[in-house]
Amino acid sequence: MKRRRLTIYLVAILGIAGVLALAVNLFSPPAPLLLQRATKVADVQEDSAYCWLSSKELLLVTNTSRRPDPWGLWSGHIDTIDPQTRQRTRLEGLTAAIMCHADHYNALHGPMMFSPSPDGKWLRWSAFTPVGDKSGRGAFVATARMDGSGYHEWPSPGFAITSWLDGHRWGGPVYASRSSPSGSAPEAPTSVIVHDPAHPTADRLLPADSPEARKMLTYMITSHSPGRQSATLAGFSEDKHTNVEIDIMSTPTGAAAGTLPSKLDTLIYPPGSWLVTEETNPQQTRVLLFVHESGIPLWVSFVRKLLPAYSYSSHPFEHLCFYKADTREVIEIGRIDETPSHDETSMKISWLPDGKNIQFFYKNAVYIVPTQ
Numbered sequence: 001m002k003r004r005r006l007t008i009y010l011v012a013i014l015g016i017a018g019v020l021a022l023a024v025n026l027f028s029p030p031a032p033l034l035l036q037r038a039t040k041v042a043d044v045q046e047d048s049a050y051c052w053l054s055s056k057e058l059l060l061v062t063n064t065s066r067r068p069d070p071w072g073l074w075s076g077h078i079d080t081i082d083p084q085t086r087q088r089t090r091l092e093g094l095t096a097a098i099m100c101h102a103d104h105y106n107a108l109h110g111p112m113m114f115s116p117s118p119d120g121k122w123l124r125w126s127a128f129t130p131v132g133d134k135s136g137r138g139a140f141v142a143t144a145r146m147d148g149s150g151y152h153e154w155p156s157p158g159f160a161i162t163s164w165l166d167g168h169r170w171g172g173p174v175y176a177s178r179s180s181p182s183g184s185a186p187e188a189p190t191s192v193i194v195h196d197p198a199h200p201t202a203d204r205l206l207p208a209d210s211p212e213a214r215k216m217l218t219y220m221i222t223s224h225s226p227g228r229q230s231a232t233l234a235g236f237s238e239d240k241h242t243n244v245e246i247d248i249m250s251t252p253t254g255a256a257a258g259t260l261p262s263k264l265d266t267l268i269y270p271p272g273s274w275l276v277t278e279e280t281n282p283q284q285t286r287v288l289l290f291v292h293e294s295g296i297p298l299w300v301s302f303v304r305k306l307l308p309a310y311s312y313s314s315h316p317f318e319h320l321c322f323y324k325a326d327t328r329e330v331i332e333i334g335r336i337d338e339t340p341s342h343d344e345t346s347m348k349i350s351w352l353p354d355g356k357n358i359q360f361f362y363k364n365a366v367y368i369v370p371t372q
Helices: 002-027 092-099 210-224 299-305
Strands: 039-041 050-054 056-061 074-080 089-090 110-116 122-128 139-145 152-154 170-174 192-194 204-207 233-238 244-250 261-268 274-280 286-293 316-323 329-337 355-361 365-370
Touching: 050 110, 056 110, 074 092, 092 139, 170 210, 192 210, 204 210, 210 244, 244 274, 244 286, 261 286, 316 355
Parallel strands: none
Antiparallel strands: 039 365, 050 056, 056 074, 074 089, 110 122, 122 139, 139 152, 170 192, 192 204, 233 244, 244 261, 274 286, 286 316, 316 329, 355 365
């Protein structure tokens, strides 16, 4: 009798859970789809063939090589695109400067990974030489002005991390060895190499503890992660048995160096979720969050506690949202279904400089989506 009564209770509980789940599915507003809300700016051959010069100007590399492999020589052109009007403008001078050195670029990639200098006067990019190139360089870094003047090539720094060090100079830290022993603390740099596109023969090697070098390294770090110095940023912690928590941390603007961030908020996601990408906007007021979810509702976890053998077909997806620090709310932008061929880490999701639009790369195209 008791066993029968227990069975009735379980059936009743499952029935209620099923009705609640059905009600949620029927009456909840449909989740916005990311691609329906986004605007395609341009088709792109690969994710390293474009960069944003500003929120209103996209630089695009087009490969027209007949033989796109590491042995052939590159041919193509460089354009800029207005994301609002879709108008293309050929950068004739820059294209000509690169084509004058076409035998330095292999046809598989060509010039790639462009980066504008903070003062807007220079471009820096990377390239691989054709297989069998007699120079033996393998790879190199090049710089030039937007009109192609001042073109210069530097040997590749190898595995060293390089970036813009101030408004117009680039370089990076130099270490005594290429890697630290396993389990040891990160190695401190011994010096900083500085390249000036305007004076390509005047490279400098500064001691890492010099005031100028420390200033450059600080600029290099903060320009890549501005929110980690004085604004909100996303931290991540996980409880595998119940849920996933994303902590929103905050460091007051103008706080003294070394000030530890404090928790501003905590976002809760279903089990099986993980944070793919997070980035604070340049204005340090919003945090972009790109989260993978298993597609298994929370009520399924409840049912499985009662019936461990309960089966539910998941539908994994990723969704893009942002956290507003002033109002402490999460605004969902849209979601995209996970597919076997979809590598979410390659979408290159990031804020545009205006801090109001987000860009991403998906299936050989560049998109923008507003957050206003």
